[in-house]
Amino acid sequence: MNRKDLDPEESPGAAFGERLRRLRDDQGWTQDELADRIGYSGTHISAVETGRRSPTPRFAAAADKAFGTGDRFERQSRAVRHTALLEGFPEYVAHERRATEIRLFELGIVPGLLQTPEYAAAITRGAVRRGAITKQQAEERLSLLADRQASLTRSPVPLVYAVLDESCVRRTVGGSAVMADQLDRLVEFAEQPSTVFQIAPYDLGERRAFDLPLYILTMPDRSLVSYAESAQQGRLERDMSFVLPLMTAYHQLQAEASPQADSVTMITRLRKGTP
Incomplete structure (x- = not known):
């Protein structure tokens, strides 16, 4: 399956997506499996991972809970929302x-x-x-x-x-x-x-x-x-x-x-x- 290459240096959103994908791969979860764990769709997970959708505070908190990462995703999501670049x-x-x-x-x-x-x-x-x-x-x-x-x-x-x-x-x-x-x-x-x-x-x-x-x-x-x-x-x-x-x-x-x-x-x- 072809996957979009992610460059975490491209933007805060790309960095968030790259970390989400990396930790998901480390757990051996598919996008749909992660989606079931945090209450979102697999399509939504894909959009966040590739930077097409910005992570909301609720999404980030759910990801932290699923991966046991404290508040790392939540803090990183704030950087995404506070970026000077418009969505898209x-x-x-x-x-x-x-x-x-x-x-x-x-x-x-x-x-x-x-x-x-x-x-x-x-x-x-x-x-x-x-x-x-x-x-x-x-x-x-x-x-x-x-x-x-x-x-x-x-x-x-x-x-x-x-x-x-x-x-x-x-x-x-x-x-x-x-x-x-x-x-x-x-x-x-x-x-x-x-x-x-x-x-x-x-x-x-x-x-x-x-x-x-x-x-x-x-x-x-x-x-x-x-x-x-x-x-x-x-x-x-x-x-x-x-x-x-x-x-x-x-x-x-x-x-x-x-x-x-x-x-x-x-x-x-x-x-x-x-x-």
Whole structure:
């Protein structure tokens, strides 16, 4: 039987799942047998082990009782719930590292894959000041972002299609110097042979296909995975009946957005301080 490899360094949720599976294997229990012992379904056990579902306090307490681990699972589950990463995002990142094509749309801020370190640090500092995340969670975000960006240099290099709402490049983050370097980074990104860069101008109005950030991945077997998020939650989707319409809408957005040459011209003008 094929089993998903678990990387406990990937996220607190992955670390929880890896420990749960390891202790279950040590006992010689199947997922269904563990499920019977703690009052959950085998499907639920599988989802927690692979990071697709976060462990609740009740689940963690039941696991501690079944394995005789004191409160280790309960303490570890708190780290999962207090992570700065939205549910579904760690699993998305695991797919992103293997994707052959990455399509993204973002509003308001430059997407993480294209951020300079200084821009990313400014974003996380703002979140810490607002009390949205802790300093430790900010470090977690920045570390994961660096790993994601490094994965873009793997061989073969994935194709990356980026459509940014105009608000991403007109909103100053971190001050003028940080923003100037960030705009330069976008131009460098557009010049790569494996990228397509476009701006969705404000005047698209109601023709803009999406109102939330969206990522669509093409995997090595040509299957599709999408990830969309709001301020409070993220959703990973692998059902093709849901993902294919998103891909169609993304293609429509690309057709409506400014061509790459015009998008780069806009960035260059902003870099020089002209409208």
